[in-house]
Amino acid sequence: MCGIVGGVGERNIVPILLEGLRRLEYRGYDSSGIAVLDNQQQLSRIRSLGKIKSLDEKIQGSPTVFSGQIGIAHTRWATHGVPAEHNAHPHICNNQVAVVHNGIIENYAELKTLQLAQGYRFTSETDTEVVAHCIHKHLSDGHDLFNAVLTAIKGFKGAYALGVIAINEPDTLVVARKGSPLVIGVGIGEHFIASDVSALLPVTQRFMFLEEGDIAKITRDDVCIFNAEGEVVERLIKTSTLSSHAVELGEHRHYMHKEIFEQPQAVIDTLEGRISQEHVLVSAFGHQAEALFNTITQVQIVACGTSYHSGLVAKYWFEDIIGMPCQVEVASEYRYRNPVVQDNTLFVSISQSGETADTLAALQQIKRLKKAKNIPTLTICNVAESSLTRESDLTFLTHAGPEIGVASTKAFTTQLVSLALLLTCVGKTQGLISEERENIIVLGLQKLPGLIKSALANEDQIMEIAKQFADKSSALFLGRGTMYPIAMEGALKLKEISYIHAEAYPAGELKHGPLALIDENIPVVAIAPHDDLLEKLKSNLQEVNARGGQMIVFEDEKSNVQSGPGFKVIKATTNVGRITAPITFNIPLQLLSYHVALIKGTDVDQPRNLAKSVTVE
Incomplete structure (x- = not known):
């Protein structure tokens, strides 16, 4: 995973890009870089090995002023190519086009062989460099930037979120997404892009969430989005309720420590609006939830890492408390075998980000089976506009708030709370638990913030x-x-x-x-x-x-x-x-x-x- 931020406006974009990178550093911290179109409409780039602090120091020590009104930036978590400055993004082709990329171009070796034959020179070991060369080739063939990107992505296999700028269109930023998240921040006389809403909170609270296959042309005054079929589409502008302070450390030394101590409130927020007078509201899982829950005879959970562990706890609960069979599997294994999924199975995917590649692929695999069977799908997730939430029949948001520390803490706790609510809703819908048992579960969950505070006192x-x-x-x-x-x-x-x-x-x-x-x-x-x-x-x-x-x-x-x-x-x-x-x-x-x-x-x-x-x- 890597972090992307970019923007186009009427002010120097570099401080905004740097702050965005700091807020995205949890997504990758092997290296980072920024490319802008400077006052002479030339591409100017600074890259650095290590964390964002190193990049900032390099910019401050630059012998010339590093500034521009349009630019893209990236913080990297290495996949292809070791962590090194020459592998850091943005990648530039022939001083004409610059690209940042999150994801993997699976057919990069094939494309690289072709591009070497075309005379392109490679300066990195990354898969991303083929993207820059490919777009440059289509620009050389007479396409404008948008159509050069559109034509290029048709030849890519794999996953990508792309941000592209070029010297021949100094007011245009083109973005595309497939399998990796990307949002557009809406301003007045300026627009921004990022992998995550949190990167842009200091400059806007209004966001458009690109959907799978979208490609967009962004200028200071306009955003034009096309879907995978090439049709012009509108994506709703949503106002984020997060504050820019939500991702700041405050009095804590580390984000992990802060997030551990935020867990009592995270539980309160996750329960809010989901319980009423000692009862769980089935409608909290969606207006279809009661009808779908009535049809299921078993549960299949897929997840990765910490989310997988929350599923394992839920397995005990489902089978012990309501007597319903429950299977749990690591998503990266599930997606690469031929699972036998029984009719009337509730398929539950769990992910903090909602973008976990293997979990998303497992869900998509199940959706192909759904045509012949009754397999309702539910995602438990912490990010409202994520890929998993858009792909699922039902969505339950954990309301943990931003989690910056790589080691998940409050996301895990709120996933367990959400699974407890799910267990209770399925049990009461099918008459598998009594009203008395439901009341006991709800009262226990209401005590949980206090229990966590007591545990923290140790x-x-x-x-x-x-x-x-x-x-x-x-x-x-x-x-x-x-x-x-x-x-x-x-x-x-x-x-x-x-x-x-x-x-x-x-x-x-x-x-x-x-x-x-x-x-x-x-x-x-x-x-x-x-x-x-x-x-x-x-x-x-x-x-x-x-x-x-x-x-x-x-x-x-x-x-x-x-x-x-x-x-x-x-x-x-x-x-x-x-x-x-x-x-x-x-x-x-x-x-x-x-x-x-x-x-x-x-x-x-x-x-x-x-x-x-x-x-x-």
Whole structure:
């Protein structure tokens, strides 16, 4: 995933592009660059390896004034070509056309061979450079910029969001999207583009969201959009309710820390308007929801990464609480096999961004099957105008707010809340849960913000425990029932931001292999809720302790795991139920990974090799 920002107006665009890049840096931070048409109508470009700060310093130290009223910018997460200045975008062809690109051109090797034969010179190892050469070729053949781009994209296979400027049309910015998000920011006498609304909040609150296959010609005074069929279309202008301050750190040292502490409010926002007088409103999932929910006999969830873990928790809930079969699969595996999907299956895709390439492809695969079967589709997502929300029959927005830190926190929590609401709606629609059970679930969810605040109050204890990881290179996480996917999420968070190898296992599987790993050098983190499996879990913990393992136990106050040699016990919560327990116990694991990363000195918000949303395979 990479970040794109651009614009055309009557003022110097460079400060706007730089600020947009800072706000998009979570999308890629290997390298960055800006290209503008300067006062002599020539392309001027500055690129830098590393983060946006390096690019800004390079611009400030430029021997000539770097400015222009039209420009494009990019922050890169490397796919083709190592992180290096010569691979950074924008890419320029023959000093006439400049391109920024998010996505992958799958047939770039074939195009590169053709372009080498045509005499084009390559200065990078990226797939994007073929885009610049291709557009230049069509400009040389007599096309204007819009038609040069339109003709070029017909020969591309893969995914792209493109921003293009050229010296022969100094007032025109052309954009196109297929498989990667792109928005247009609407101003007065100026217009902007970006991969994400957050990049443009300082300059506009009004946005048009390009749809799959759209291509647009943008000037200071006009935006003309064509769909994939070449027809002129209008895209509604929507006013964002986000403020520019929503993506600022405030008093927090890192975005991840800020977002961990925003979770009580994120839960409140996700519940708002979805429950009423101890009842869940089925209509919150869409006006068709009740009719569609009435037809289903099972649930299929697909997702990636953290979202996959939320689906695993939901599997326990669906089968335990309402007795409905539920399957969960990693989207990147699901899309590349031939899944047998039964009639009357609710297909649920989960994604923070709504642009995850594999999850989107899995949904599109199912939509092709829908013609012959009843397979209603639902997306649980944090971004209203994303590709997944547009492709699905039903959409449920999590209202987590902007999440900038690469390691997902509040998105995961609000996904679990959303899945709990879904479970309740399906159960009540089909008469699988009583009104009393519905009331209990709703009351539990209403208590959740307070439970999370109580869990956050353990931060000082967790900071002390994090010191145990200072010289460690591996860790083991244990859980049973719904706590097993929470253990998986805890292990993922630790490896993402501290680079410690971490694995999660069902506690009952210790004797089947993992016990061989146990010694004094591997911390073992366990989750001990007060439930039917508690005594079995305590036996598992004693097995670890007997072999010299160092245990860190997050428990319910009623669980009474005894502290002692080899045991550090934190009473993380109390008075939680089957739904609120996994959500609440996840909070201390987030704080643990954060503070371990601080001790290790890693980049918390932008861990190496990772980007926020995976919009390419």
